[in-house]
Amino acid sequence: MTPLPPEKPEEDRIRPHVYDGIQEFDKRLPNWWLYTLYLTIVFWVGYWAYFEWFRAGPTSAEEVGAELARIEAARLAVAQVDDPTLWQMSRNPAITAAGRAVYDANCAACHLASLRGKAESPVAIGPDLTDNVWVYGGRPVEVHALITKGVLAKGMPTWGPVLGPRKISEVTAFLLSRHREGDPIVLQPPSTP
Amino acid sequence: MSLTQDPPSPAPGGPGRAVPGRVAPPRPSRDSVTTIRPDGSRPYLHPAATQGRFTVARRVVALTLLVTYLALPWIQINGHPAVFLDVARLRFHLFGLTLAAQDLWLLFFVFTGVGFSLFFVTALFGRIWCGWACPQTVFLEHVYRPIERLIEGDAVARRALDAAPWSWRKFRRRALKQAIYVLLSAVFTHLFLAYFVSLPEVWAMVRHAPSEHWGAFVFMAGYTGLTYFIFSWFREQVCIVLCPYGRMQSVLTDEHTLAVGYDQGRGEPRGHGAGAGDCVDCGRCVQVCPTGIDIRQGLQLECVGCTACIDACDPVMAKLGRPRGLIRYDSLVGFGGGRTRWLRPRTGLYFVLLLAGAAVGTWALSTIRPASFGVTRMTGAPYLVDGGTVRNQFMVRVVNKRNAPARFRIELPGAPAGLRRTGLEEELEVAPLGEVVRPLVLQQERADYGGLFHLRVELRDAAGTFRLRREVEFLGPEVGTRQGEVRDGAR
Numbered sequence: 201m202t203p204l205p206p207e208k209p210e211e212d213r214i215r216p217h218v219y220d221g222i223q224e225f226d227k228r229l230p231n232w233w234l235y236t237l238y239l240t241i242v243f244w245v246g247y248w249a250y251f252e253w254f255r256a257g258p259t260s261a262e263e264v265g266a267e268l269a270r271i272e273a274a275r276l277a278v279a280q281v282d283d284p285t286l287w288q289m290s291r292n293p294a295i296t297a298a299g300r301a302v303y304d305a306n307c308a309a310c311h312l313a314s315l316r317g318k319a320e321s322p323v324a325i326g327p328d329l330t331d332n333v334w335v336y337g338g339r340p341v342e343v344h345a346l347i348t349k350g351v352l353a354k355g356m357p358t359w360g361p362v363l364g365p366r367k368i369s370e371v372t373a374f375l376l377s378r379h380r381e382g383d384p385i386v387l388q389p390p391s392t393p
Numbered sequence: 394m395s396l397t398q399d400p401p402s403p404a405p406g407g408p409g410r411a412v413p414g415r416v417a418p419p420r421p422s423r424d425s426v427t428t429i430r431p432d433g434s435r436p437y438l439h440p441a442a443t444q445g446r447f448t449v450a451r452r453v454v455a456l457t458l459l460v461t462y463l464a465l466p467w468i469q470i471n472g473h474p475a476v477f478l479d480v481a482r483l484r485f486h487l488f489g490l491t492l493a494a495q496d497l498w499l500l501f502f503v504f505t506g507v508g509f510s511l512f513f514v515t516a517l518f519g520r521i522w523c524g525w526a527c528p529q530t531v532f533l534e535h536v537y538r539p540i541e542r543l544i545e546g547d548a549v550a551r552r553a554l555d556a557a558p559w560s561w562r563k564f565r566r567r568a569l570k571q572a573i574y575v576l577l578s579a580v581f582t583h584l585f586l587a588y589f590v591s592l593p594e595v596w597a598m599v600r601h602a603p604s605e606h607w608g609a610f611v612f613m614a615g616y617t618g619l620t621y622f623i624f625s626w627f628r629e630q631v632c633i634v635l636c637p638y639g640r641m642q643s644v645l646t647d648e649h650t651l652a653v654g655y656d657q658g659r660g661e662p663r664g665h666g667a668g669a670g671d672c673v674d675c676g677r678c679v680q681v682c683p684t685g686i687d688i689r690q691g692l693q694l695e696c697v698g699c700t701a702c703i704d705a706c707d708p709v710m711a712k713l714g715r716p717r718g719l720i721r722y723d724s725l726v727g728f729g730g731g732r733t734r735w736l737r738p739r740t741g742l743y744f745v746l747l748l749a750g751a752a753v754g755t756w757a758l759s760t761i762r763p764a765s766f767g768v769t770r771m772t773g774a775p776y777l778v779d780g781g782t783v784r785n786q787f788m789v790r791v792v793n794k795r796n797a798p799a800r801f802r803i804e805l806p807g808a809p810a811g812l813r814r815t816g817l818e819e820e821l822e823v824a825p826l827g828e829v830v831r832p833l834v835l836q837q838e839r840a841d842y843g844g845l846f847h848l849r850v851e852l853r854d855a856a857g858t859f860r861l862r863r864e865v866e867f868l869g870p871e872v873g874t875r876q877g878e879v880r881d882g883a884r
Contacts, residue, residue: 227425230634231433232627309816309832323813325784325834352773355786362788362830 279365281372286340289369290376299374302367306359315378325355330378338385344372416552419685426695427685428629437555438629440538441548441680445704454525455535462528466587480589482826484796493794493826496761502754509750511638513743515645517735519652523639524698529623529631532581534683534699537574537624544570548680571625578620582613629684632697639694648725649734653698655689655720656728671719675709678702678720688720764799764823765792766852766861771832776868782813783842783869787833789816791852793823800855803833807849811841812867820855835867842869 213226250256258266289295304313310326311317319328327335336346347368350358359368419436421427428435468475473486483494492499514521523530544566545551557563587595590609603610623631632639646652660672672689679687681702684695688702700722707717724733771786778784793799803817813836823829835848845868852861 225424227429228431228433230429230435230630232435232630233634234433305829305831309834323782323836325779325815325836350773355771355773355777355779355784357771357773357786357788357832 275365278369281341281344281365281369283340286344286369286372286376287381289373290340290379292373295370296374296377298367299370299372299377302363302371303374306363307371310355315375329375332379332384333386333388335388337387340372340376343375344368347372416556418548418552418680421679421682421685421687421690423690423693426633428633435630436685437626438683438685439548439551439555440683440685440701441677441705442542443681443701443704445707447700447704451525451700452535455531458526458528458531459535463584466584466592474587474591476588477591478589479591482796484794484826490758490761491763491795492761495765495792495794499754499757499761502750502757505750506747506754509743509747512645513740513747515642516647516650516737516740516743519646519650520639520642520696520698521651523632524653524700527697529636530697530699533624533628536577538683540573540577541570544573574625575617575621578624579613579617582617582620585616586613629695629697633684633695639697642694647737647739649737651722651724651733652692653688653696653700653703653720654692654723654725654728656718656723657689657691658728658730660689660719671710671713671715673709673713677705677709681705692725762859762861763793763795764801764852764854764859764861765794766790766863768833768850768863768865770865776870778839778870781839782836783839783867785835785865785867785869787835787850787865788830789833789850790828790830791821791823792828793826796825798825798827799823802853802855804851804853805835805848806851809837809841809846812837812848837867837869842872844872845869 214223215226217223251259303311303315307326310324311329312320312324312326314320315329317324317326317328319331327333332338334342336342336351346356347363348358348360348365350356350360352358363371418439419427419430425431428438430436465476466474470489471486471491473489473491475486475488477486479486485492485496511522541551545554554563554566583595583599586609590598598606598609655672655678660670662668662670663672663674664670665673678689679702681704682688683699683701684697686693686695688696702720703722706720710717710719727733767790768787769790771788773786776783776785789803791801799822801821801823803821805812805814808814814833815836816833817831821829821831833850845866848865848867850863850865852863854860
């Protein structure tokens, strides 16, 4: 199509720039378009008043901070374990049942479903967890810490990031339910293969 | 609602011909957008109705699409609606296929596929999508505008009603129209929501107080308002100003692309009598245009290819005893008297890209399984030597992507004899959408270990419908360094 000349050239303002021979008229923006701009200005006033002037609500950063603090508090609540608490948990059937499920899923592969490990079968990988002989300490918090950190040299995995503190407390409680508070703890240093 | 205040067109015999008692429609110009006045205000267009073969064909297509849009959430395939993008559970049901959040990378192929299809179709047929299939056009031209026509009358009557002072009669018609618009927008919005939260849930929310689900209520109210605003007032401004696809046209089309256009060579000069072309300048094509342009001024940004002007012009040509098609689908080359070429580097390239994308996308879709499966070595030593055995420890991760519990078996096909395995001996049950991580410990007698070997680990669906395979390496001490006694995997 051959371009037609502007119909009313004297009325049309043309902007000074030229790109690839193309020029553009200087027309008014649609009013509705301008209203969207005015609306953002109105919104800005309310927004500024809410967050900066009256500080009526928490900012996004404060909300994130509060949520992180809540998560950390919840995590610490289960991470801070002591011997009496773990013994008490070991007498709670609901907790030991949950611990049994965690044990079956994760621990039985090496320590066997009976918990007796090498004491039951010579080809089992993990040691017996039902006797009074402990390699790395037999106090509840020591058992808890061992499960969390693992023993890399012996192949005991680091369960902390896999199970999380709650499940580790549960499985510790389950192990303790096979023991009695006050049982002797016989320490036996790690054997060499 | 803006009232028509256009000055009567000075062009005698032009499309805006001033008739006493009639309000003239806005007069199109090539130098400005008809629907934006010089003062920035918006004239409200009242295109006249058309009749003809394209109008009928477009109505059939539109009604089919409307029924499809509205029916999809109701049709059940494999226990889920045909299209159900379950955002709350992150499960996406598409015609019997269920995709999980893990499969979202497939969206890449969906988007590129839609993109290249549009490129290809656009290069061949121009804005055929806009005029025939776009929901904006379908809802505007086949639902909202017919209602307006029914209540307020034809284009002339509607323009007169716009210009008339407020009266009981005007108020009644306007209130009825707007009430129906609001109601329809609410219905459409609820059905649209059913694509994302399922019909029973939408129905449950509708029957309960808004206070029980403020988020959904505010969303629905806002979306209903937006739909109402777009179809009652904003209309063609979407296509002219907002739509990104419309803006891409100029780089997707060329002189061989089909477009709705006016045959200048045949039509000009306009008028009657000897020496005049076929165009009698009756202005019908301008009166019916939903974006307010004059198609005789050439290919224009505003044209959505709706074909209304074709159906407006053809009967005029028939009455004059001239062949139809003064306004028709043709390419710029075709209007210039040349032959439209369909096979061009552009269409070939778009087609090849479309095919490549579709092939890869189809293959990718075929790899989607209702579970995902991973085998990773446990942290710590890569292997352990314990007594007389070499031990490798792995963590197996199984994710059930289905909405139902699933049972799996882990097997080691082709494992060497004597490889002892503990963990995951029994069937593994994974809850709906659940994830399970379990240890898998493999041991081999030190005497049997002959160096690193590869081992296949397979996840088998207990129902036998599919299997997933991973390969791991079984590591151990270097063979031949027996007396050096590599201990505990420390090399």
